[in-house]
Amino acid sequence: MYQKAFRIFKQNPWQQAFLYGNLGSRIGSIALGAGALSLMERISEDMKNAMRAKDKAKTGVLRMLLSEFKYAMTSEQRSSTLEDDQALKVITAYCKKLKKSLDAYPEGEKRAEIAQEISVVESYMGDSVSS
Structure with missing residues (x-):
């Protein structure tokens, strides 16, 4: 009985935030008034929206972009995120790959x-x- 209650408590991030005292990191950047999303976060959010809309083509492309990231x-550099300029370089390289494959078919x-x-x-x- 106690283990089941503790497991539920352990899985709830709001209760974890209260327990560990890091409410700001659990709430997220929206509640803290952070600015616009980074390019990588925006693509991740757009992929989630495409999945909800059942748009398989867009979902596949965005998954490949996130894989490239x-x-x-x-x-x-073994980091957890990419800056926007680095992400833009990755997107540009992926676009060049797609254009090369377009010529092959x-x-x-x-x-x-x-x-x-x-x-x-x-x-x-x-x-x-660049065209």
């Missing part, structure tokens, strides 16, 4: 899918889109 984090269904992926990736590149 994780690969860059482990290979370069003849006209058809796969080429249209890759073009759609490129448009999703370029939407996160902002003003630095």
Whole structure:
């Protein structure tokens, strides 16, 4: 009986915050009045929204971008996050990979899918889109 109650208490982050005294880190950046989301956080949130909307194409592209971010984090400096300029470099490199694969396919269904992926990736590149 006691173990079950303790397990529930242990899983609730609000109660953990009270227990450990770090309420600010448990509430999150929204309650603390932090500014805009970083590029990596925005892509993560957009992936969650695409999953809720059952948009498989966009979800797949955003998962690949997050995978590229994780690969860059482990290979370069072993950090937990990427700065926006580093994330933009990763996005640009991924977009170049997609454009190379676009040239490899003849006209058809796969080429249209890759073009759609490129448009999703370029939407996160902002003003630095180079055609």
